[in-house]
Amino acid sequence: MKIIACYSNKGGVGKTATAVNLAYALAAKGQRTLLCDLDPQGASSFYFRVKPSKKLTETKFFEDVERFTKAIRASDFDGLDILPANMTFRDFDVFLSRMRNSRSRLKKALKAVKGDYDVILLDCPPNISTLSENVFSAADGIIVPVIPTTLSQRTYIQLEQFFQANKLPLKKLHAFFSMTQGVKSLHGQTMEDMRKQHKKRFLKTQIAFTSDIERMGVQRAPVMATAPRSQAAQAYGTLHDELMERL
Numbered sequence: 049m050k051i052i053a054c055y056s057n058k059g060g061v062g063k064t065a066t067a068v069n070l071a072y073a074l075a076a077k078g079q080r081t082l083l084c085d086l087d088p089q090g091a092s093s094f095y096f097r098v099k100p101s102k103k104l105t106e107t108k109f110f111e112d113v114e115r116f117t118k119a120i121r122a123s124d125f126d127g128l129d130i131l132p133a134n135m136t137f138r139d140f141d142v143f144l145s146r147m148r149n150s151r152s153r154l155k156k157a158l159k160a161v162k163g164d165y166d167v168i169l170l171d172c173p174p175n176i177s178t179l180s181e182n183v184f185s186a187a188d189g190i191i192v193p194v195i196p197t198t199l200s201q202r203t204y205i206q207l208e209q210f211f212q213a214n215k216l217p218l219k220k221l222h223a224f225f226s227m228t229q230g231v232k233s234l235h236g237q238t239m240e241d242m243r244k245q246h247k248k249r250f251l252k253t254q255i256a257f258t259s260d261i262e263r264m265g266v267q268r269a270p271v272m273a274t275a276p277r278s279q280a281a282q283a284y285g286t287l288h289d290e291l292m293e294r295l
């Protein structure tokens with residue numbers, strides 16, 4: 049079983065849009081997939097029309113295997129299950145910081161469903177916290193959407209610095225350019241600079257800014273399901289293939 053995290057320390061960069069479409073793509077390729085929504089905003093659960101489980105509190109998530117597995121819901125798509133988030137997930141950090149082995153608790157919790165899935169995808173909230181450190185430790189690969197602008201570039205550099213300072217393997221990071229807009233010369237320049245500076249970290253695939261992806265909020269389904277021939281769906285398909293090759 050592989051664990052893949054969609055993560056960035058920056059908000060609103062396309063983590064959830066990526067998690068939702070990658071989860072769909074993996075399941076469509078026959079991988080038994082669990083999308084685990086770790087963000088109390090519950091956006092991936094919303095996209096898959098899955099209601100939050102009120103009984104899976106932040107404590108139970110890490111300590112009660114039965115409650116954890118009972119909270120998993122089937123999606124409308126074959127081979128794709130969802131573990132929906134709820135508002136108690138906002139307290140993950142307070143809870144984790146009080147626990148022993150506070151950085152390896154997520155890995156331990158996910159072991160409960162190891163035999164049931166080929167891939168677990170994690171949709172993560174935007175920060176560098178104890179929960180993020182759990183994600184860094186549990187994940188085999190961390191996919192990081194980066195909007196090619198100055199502030200996103202700075203945030204990505206902070207993430208690499210955090211990895212270096214904490215002796216975490218940089219090779220787990222698989223960044224890609226998200227919400228790219230060809231008309232913006234700053235985007236083109238930033239992408240060129242970042243590809244040079246972080247040569248091995250960036251995937252070739254980029255996901256352009258498209259209204260098909262924005263409309264996912266209305267359709268409440270992955271763009272790969274609602275508009276499979278769209279440029280966006282094809283780009284997510286290529287992202288899936290490139291990531292799988294790397295992992």
Ligand SMILES: Nc1ncnc2c1ncn2[C@@H]1O[C@H](COP(=O)(O)OP(=O)(O)OP(=O)(O)O)[C@@H](O)[C@H]1O
Binds near residue numbers: 261
């Ligand atoms: N490639 C894209 N083109 C157009 N809109 C996009 C694209 N990717 C994401 N969006 C839109 O931008 C918004 C933020 O995207 P998303 O929720 O995936 O980001 P996020 O990184 O998960 O945000 P958060 O940090 O709040 O969890 C959403 O409204 C989404 O529909």
Ligand SMILES: [Mg+2]
Binds near residue numbers: 063064065
């Ligand atoms: Mg999100």
